[in-house]
Amino acid sequence: MKSVVWQSLTEEQRESALERPAITEGANITAAVSDVINKVRTQGDNALLELTEKFDGVRPESIRVSQEEIDAASERLSEKMKQALEQAYTNISLFHKAQIPQPVKVETQPGVVCEQVTRPINKVGLYIPGGSAPLPSTVLMLGVPAQIAGCQKVVLCSPPPIADEILYVAKLCNIDEVYNIGGGQAVAAMAYGTETVTKVDKIFGPGNAYVTEAKRQVSNDFRGAAIDMPAGPSEVMVIADDSAKADFIAADLLSQAEHGPDSQVVLVTPSAELGERVADAVQAQLKELSRAEIAEKALASSLIVIADSIEQCVAISNYYGPEHLIVQTRDPRALLPELDNAGSIFLGDWSPESAGDYASGTNHVLPTYGYTRTYSSLGLADFSKRMTVQELSADGLKGLAPTVVTMAEAEGLDAHKRAVTIRVEALEKGE
Amino acid sequence: MKSVVWQSLTEEQRESALERPAITEGANITAAVSDVINKVRTQGDNALLELTEKFDGVRPESIRVSQEEIDAASERLSEKMKQALEQAYTNISLFHKAQIPQPVKVETQPGVVCEQVTRPINKVGLYIPGGSAPLPSTVLMLGVPAQIAGCQKVVLCSPPPIADEILYVAKLCNIDEVYNIGGGQAVAAMAYGTETVTKVDKIFGPGNAYVTEAKRQVSNDFRGAAIDMPAGPSEVMVIADDSAKADFIAADLLSQAEHGPDSQVVLVTPSAELGERVADAVQAQLKELSRAEIAEKALASSLIVIADSIEQCVAISNYYGPEHLIVQTRDPRALLPELDNAGSIFLGDWSPESAGDYASGTNHVLPTYGYTRTYSSLGLADFSKRMTVQELSADGLKGLAPTVVTMAEAEGLDAHKRAVTIRVEALEKGE
Incomplete structure (x- = not known):
């Protein structure tokens, strides 16, 4: 596995080190x-x-x-x-x-009730x-x-x-x-x-x-x-400090690498020494795999990044936006509030990616290829859609009317205004 | 406005009556x-x-x-x-x-904690x-x-x-x-x-x-x-029974029609008599609009559908999937559980679309052009993404291990299995 020291790289070298291979569909x-x-x-x-x-x-x-x-x-x-x-x-x-979402129902001003409902x-x-x-x-x-x-x-x-x-x-x-x-x-x-x-x-x-x-x-x-979402090669990033077990990390990196030759595998650590031990452990474990050939191809483009600090590891992860993020540090939960742009996060020594791939309960369909910045881990929401509902009482409409009328005038939309004034006039006439 | 009697149409005529014009970008x-x-x-x-x-x-x-x-x-x-x-x-x-979503946190089996967190x-x-x-x-x-x-x-x-x-x-x-x-x-x-x-x-x-x-x-x-979502011309559908006020409905149809010549405007009602009154009211109100020319073009392709019953009106609406759906019936809220495939729903006589367009509180950015079947009304979720998190205790992993190992074997993924067994072996050795 190739290794780089983050602090020694220029901005451009950093971008290039973590750049994903272009997908070139002919x-x-x-x-x-x-x-x-x-x-x-x-x-x-x-x-x-x-x-x-x-x-x-x-x-x-x-x-x-x-x-x-x-x-x-x-x-x-x-x-x-x-x-x-x-x-x-x-x-x-x-x-x-x-x-399953909580129903949303708010009376935004007297007599104006807004709701959000969900349908499959x-x-x-x-x-x-x-x-x-x-x-x-x-x-x-x-x-x-x-x-x-x-x-x-x-x-x-x-x-x-x-x-x-x-x-x-x-x-x-x-x-x-x-x-x-x-x-x-x-x-x-x-x-x-x-x-x-x-x-x-x-x-x-x-x-x-x-x-x-x-x-x-x-x-x-x-x-x-x-x-559901755009596709791309599968990825894992591991953030680890010197408290982590090198053979656990190696097993995690390999379980990503065996997915396919285009799998992306990155370790980010402030410990150069851990980086070396992981690289050795990967080589040792690789031999025993039935899919060693595939994993080896993926490892050819894999990377160990030596960072200055755990804070820098987090920043690198947030910049890269990995599909899977494994955190093996002394206090992984303490980092959670700072972690962003990840599909699924695995906290601690006893949470290998394969737990989530199969059976912990989380979904293994995840945004990858940097789409973690805008897309979500697949969930119930993707099988549903949200509709909004509003119900105004007669008094509610009267109270809201001046606001709607002023804005409709500003936007030059007569009929929008008229849909309100015709009702308010009816109310005033006692219809 | 053109009027059709739903019951008299063949399946193909129904589809064609509610078909949206093709968007032909050159x-x-x-x-x-x-x-x-x-x-x-x-x-x-x-x-x-x-x-x-x-x-x-x-x-x-x-x-x-x-x-x-x-x-x-x-x-x-x-x-x-x-x-x-x-x-x-x-x-x-x-x-x-x-x-703002409730945090999701579940212990799916002892020592296996899964969470969903939201980030902007x-x-x-x-x-x-x-x-x-x-x-x-x-x-x-x-x-x-x-x-x-x-x-x-x-x-x-x-x-x-x-x-x-x-x-x-x-x-x-x-x-x-x-x-x-x-x-x-x-x-x-x-x-x-x-x-x-x-x-x-x-x-x-x-x-x-x-x-x-x-x-x-x-x-x-x-x-x-x-x-955010795919675009299309703006639309309104109104479901109304004979308790509805024709001039309110006409004002609502026109407030959609004035958006642009490609606006889609449909009234669905079991009352042929109401349909006629609305058509007359539209003509009367049209004259007073500054954007009458635009509205008139939109009305040329608008439609009044005479249905057999309110239930059939609901079925027609769910089939069409309107961006905006206005319900002016005796008991509009009773229909809500049956309504589907709509961007935003306006219940009752005092809830014109323009209230939601401007100021009631709901969002006016909505799926249209039939995308209501799969897309949602714009909301907070669209400015956020969901990540999942899992944390297993040592015992949690031991409990989950047989399931993961059996499934990894079935899928022929050695390294996935190994990421679990290497940890369980370490636990058993008391490491």
């Missing part, structure tokens, strides 16, 4: 995805079957997974696996239920990537908040064959429909609907470059669907 | 805006001065409005105007302060359009939540000359910097920064097709800035 991905979307919009289910055969190498018997198949999956799973998934489900449910987004689509191993944890992270928000229709797409773990969690989360479809074609199907696939209002979930580009394209079309 | 707008953005990024302040001279016909003495100019504006305003703006400021502040978005930019009349109300709607959220830096752009009302509200809201810049060049300046203009994290506010396109472009660039 124009060919844009065009290929646009073709796939057009095909799905015009040819519906036929296009889905054809594209699935082409990209996933299987032509599923049916696009929709039947209830029998879902039930059969649950019978094949071990009790141990079911218990683990249920424990994670319980914890994630508890944390997301705690996010009606129809949501969850995308679960395929790949070498199934990702039931992502089904939990999307399915649980959709269930708690009360979305009327929740559908799930994943490339076939869909693993038993995914089907089991889909059942736990009461997902209405599961489809054997992946890639850009799945995103297109959920955004526009086909004979079989329900059109949804918003699409959630991670995916490869094609899925990401498809989400971008359908979210730029008002007839398409909204999406 | 490729020339896209290219022109892209040029402007490039110019601002490469030439900074010089480009801003040049483009302002070109598009707004004035070359401001300085890009930033000085404190003296802001103070002078407040001295020129009438007491009546200042009082109106202050009353609106007070009401909007009260309603947005009530939106650090730097925000507010765009206030120019035009025939100043829009101080929009400054309130953006400036008040930015102030309450605690954003560290709030900047405002508006084309010169900036009206006294706008400068006065900027002062009320404690806005840090005000710039004499409008159009796509203002959006570019805030998204990327110039010598004078502060780069911001997120840009808010309405604007013409160029501003909208510039917001879209900078929000699609991760080096740019996030934006």
